Amino acid sequence: MTSTKRKRIKLGDVFAIPLPDGRFGFGRRFKDASIAIYRYIGSYIEDIPQDEDYQFIVGVYDDVLKSGQWPVIENRPFSNEEEAWPPPACVIDKLTDEYSTYYKGEMRKATKLECVGLEIAAVWEAEHIIDRIMGDDRWHSDPLK
Template sequence: MQTRVETKSRKRVRIAAGDIFAVPLDAEHQRFGYIRTYQDVDVGILPIISKACILSIAEMPTVSSVLDVFLFQDALKTGRWPRIGNLPFTDEESAWAPARKQVAASRPEVKMVVFRGHFIAAAKFGQYDELPLFQKFDEEDVIREILQRADEFLVMDS
């Protein structure tokens, strides 16, 4: 006799460029930071923290990021970080994170630029030194970055 096993399927969240997600900053969910997704797996950290509530999409005072990073997106796809809505980018070009330089510790002489999901040789791209650093973040890195910059962010009370 076979036993049927019931499994709850967790619905995966589809992520689109322009999605805004609330990032719980503490276990009690008393403060939230915010990120906006780009094309591919990059996100922009928004300079906003809310207290005791998640802002609605209409309450977002800015969508200009203070830091753009590659993010391992498990928290987004599983719904641990709630999506509050989508604010579309004005055009295709702005839907991609800005170009960033990749610095490889093992081969610092190899200069690459991350641009629109591709690695391009700095000589071919035409810039390198003035670009911001390409950084890979996980959930904890995003939370830590928001908390470290909290004094510079707009704090919105409920």
């Protein structure tokens, strides 16, 4: 009988994300259940990004990271605790059309203008992150435009 023990996720873990075309995307674990997706796309699993240049940072379900479908290839510790936090995200109340920002676990009222350029707060499934890496932006509509 094989063990199905799930691995503990650590801040700074870098995950290899298999892409449909055989290449690999990469993501680094941040605080607040977030993952930073690197701009760099590797030709093979060890062809890892050399710098911390991200194309986007979003929330991700823990089961995606714990499942093993995206293996951890290394850990890149953050130089300080502040660096480990994802940037602020925008929350839009669909009923009242009011805006807020979410940052470090706290909500703060905001204006539409303050939300321009921020990621919309959401938790993403694996396939939606892969679609976005591959250039399919249908899961990332920008209601601020």
